[in-house]
Amino acid sequence: MCKVGIYLVCDYPDRNSFLEAVKLCDGFGVDFLEIGIPFSDPTADGDTIEKAALEVLEREGIDDFYDALKSARKIFSRKLYVMTYANIVYANGIENFAKRFSFIDGVILADVPFRESKRFKDILKKYDIGFVHFVTPETDFETLEKIKSSANDFIYFISIRGTTGGKFELDSDAIERLKKLESSKQDIIVGFGIKTRDDVKKACEYADGIVIGTEVINSLTIGRFDEFLGSVVR
Amino acid sequence: MKGYYGEYGGQFVAETLIDALDELEEAFKRFKKDRYAKKELNDLLKNYAGRPTPLYYAKNLSDYLGCDVYLKREDLLHSGAHKLNNTLGQAILTKFMDKKRIIAETGAGQHGVATATAAALLGIGCVVYMGKVDAERQRPNLLRMRLLGADVRIVEKGSMTLKSAINEALRDWVRNVQNTHYILGSVVGPCPFPEIVAYFQSVIGREARKQILKQAKRLPDCVVACVGGGSNAIGIFKGFLKDDVELIGVEAGGESLELGKHSATLTEGKPGILHGALSYLLQDEFGQVAKVHSISAGLDYPGVGPEHSYLKDTGRVKYGVCFDSEALGGFKVLSRLEGIIPALESAHAVGYVVKNRDYFKGKTVIINISGRGDKDLGIIEALEEEGV
Numbered sequence: 001m002c003k004v005g006i007y008l009v010c011d012y013p014d015r016n017s018f019l020e021a022v023k024l025c026d027g028f029g030v031d032f033l034e035i036g037i038p039f040s041d042p043t044a045d046g047d048t049i050e051k052a053a054l055e056v057l058e059r060e061g062i063d064d065f066y067d068a069l070k071s072a073r074k075i076f077s078r079k080l081y082v083m084t085y086a087n088i089v090y091a092n093g094i095e096n097f098a099k100r101f102s103f104i105d106g107v108i109l110a111d112v113p114f115r116e117s118k119r120f121k122d123i124l125k126k127y128d129i130g131f132v133h134f135v136t137p138e139t140d141f142e143t144l145e146k147i148k149s150s151a152n153d154f155i156y157f158i159s160i161r162g163t164t165g166g167k168f169e170l171d172s173d174a175i176e177r178l179k180k181l182e183s184s185k186q187d188i189i190v191g192f193g194i195k196t197r198d199d200v201k202k203a204c205e206y207a208d209g210i211v212i213g214t215e216v217i218n219s220l221t222i223g224r225f226d227e228f229l230g231s232v233v234r
Numbered sequence: 235m236k237g238y239y240g241e242y243g244g245q246f247v248a249e250t251l252i253d254a255l256d257e258l259e260e261a262f263k264r265f266k267k268d269r270y271a272k273k274e275l276n277d278l279l280k281n282y283a284g285r286p287t288p289l290y291y292a293k294n295l296s297d298y299l300g301c302d303v304y305l306k307r308e309d310l311l312h313s314g315a316h317k318l319n320n321t322l323g324q325a326i327l328t329k330f331m332d333k334k335r336i337i338a339e340t341g342a343g344q345h346g347v348a349t350a351t352a353a354a355l356l357g358i359g360c361v362v363y364m365g366k367v368d369a370e371r372q373r374p375n376l377l378r379m380r381l382l383g384a385d386v387r388i389v390e391k392g393s394m395t396l397k398s399a400i401n402e403a404l405r406d407w408v409r410n411v412q413n414t415h416y417i418l419g420s421v422v423g424p425c426p427f428p429e430i431v432a433y434f435q436s437v438i439g440r441e442a443r444k445q446i447l448k449q450a451k452r453l454p455d456c457v458v459a460c461v462g463g464g465s466n467a468i469g470i471f472k473g474f475l476k477d478d479v480e481l482i483g484v485e486a487g488g489e490s491l492e493l494g495k496h497s498a499t500l501t502e503g504k505p506g507i508l509h510g511a512l513s514y515l516l517q518d519e520f521g522q523v524a525k526v527h528s529i530s531a532g533l534d535y536p537g538v539g540p541e542h543s544y545l546k547d548t549g550r551v552k553y554g555v556c557f558d559s560e561a562l563g564g565f566k567v568l569s570r571l572e573g574i575i576p577a578l579e580s581a582h583a584v585g586y587v588v589k590n591r592d593y594f595k596g597k598t599v600i601i602n603i604s605g606r607g608d609k610d611l612g613i614i615e616a617l618e619e620e621g622v
Contacts, residue, residue: 060522091521134249
């Protein structure tokens, strides 16, 4: 069974619709959620997610995101991750962040590569929060092995060279690395650019699951999230 | 730790860029050992760019201030600012890595012009990202870049200033990392950029040290330079770090030191992570990057190079502020007394010395005039129309 993860921008388009989407995901049996805490300078994101994040940031701050995540935690029965950028976790002390958000399962930081991860991972672990590493089609094999052996949560395989929402593909470099990751104890989740059921199928030939973000945000923007979710999950 | 200055620096970028940063570091190492490549760069710096730039004893300004002021004339470097030192070097690195495309960000436009210049010279395709606000207030440089053949892409997102331009350049780089080199223009960003840019800019300090010893038969008491990201400052400071010389970095105080109205990162910020590095950062209490302001597009940036953060904490460099109005004062004083129209960025260094003239009395001071002010005439004209 291929796991399905859904990425939502916290409180986008508004608190009610966001929590409604969380509830839908729970009902559809989505395996995990990644909730994006907006950051002012989201350099790993494409236009769609950046726009949504900056829109929310115009009116909300970290206390609102905390409330929203707490509510989401109550609604969603499976794994809940926070996806954000390093400075959101770093600014007030990594430990303070970990303490406050100890109810989440893991953290994904778009601008923290494996070699900078230790300071975050060690502290988060004390609070039983996992740290998600990335592997890309460019990751060298030595690093890949290190990531494989030290991962304490799923491994996020970025399938494309680009920002979120690019065109999905798996080239030979990507497939070669996915094969090497097969023996990992942790799940390998493919993300970036997955939009359709066909993309899901293709990714799941090599991975344990997928995560969809940009298309989710697009469907939320036009109020057709349930339709979209049905098209990829069922 | 590798890539760190004390606790500052690092490589806080998407995993996708790690391979490219390693490749760049490797190329930089090879370059430093390659006599022919260094000779190529030195020939270009001398015969094309016009190095060494003069160190000029500014007699009128010295009389006015009651101290001995020497100006390091980076404004006389080809394309109008110190930026070309770095772009020529990094363009050669681009060839080393066999990449066919160059991208760059620009604020005031000087780094964009210098990148477009180097790209034209070496026959490499070039895309420059520039925030909309900057494209409007530094229009002459926008036109120059286009004349030089660069594809200038105007960024209409976020602050629409230097920060937004860097965001877009980083996104472009992630997408095109296999064939593209990103020529960062300041001593910011992930390792190895701060080291590479400092290396290519350190020619300023090396020359200035030799020149002052020859002309004044002594080392200066102080060296003063403006700091946005901090490349001209690091460049000149490098020549004097080991000497008993006071080094002063001048940040943009903007309108006031209320958050959002200035760009005085080292003076008012606290450590944070932006654009690949851990360094001082202007941010709100939740870690969102703050809005900033400066009359000078080149200083209008919420971050600063990690080596500056280190030099601040160790106390080796003193950092002060110069407000918009004081920078304008410096701009006018230098124009009237010496016939030199400085860039508004550099005018902050001049303005700082003017406002602290009592402190500098009787001292020998080098001010780094990092660029020339032709690009700023539109801003000055608009201010005069407003009656400022």
